[in-house]
Amino acid sequence: MHKNIKLAVSEELIARLIRAGILSVEDFQCLDSYSKQSMHRIYLKSLINNFRTKKDL
16 A cells, blocks of 8 residues: 655755766656656756866865
């Protein structure tokens, strides 16, 4: 039996978890289309920020 949990997590925390390799977009396949688009946006921003950070090193 599946139970639903409503959870609020900041975009910054999600971005940090994605950059750390703990979460990926595939982990959120059960989301509605708006939330999926938001997750993809956060994911892409995280990749860009991660690339910029590595480039500056």
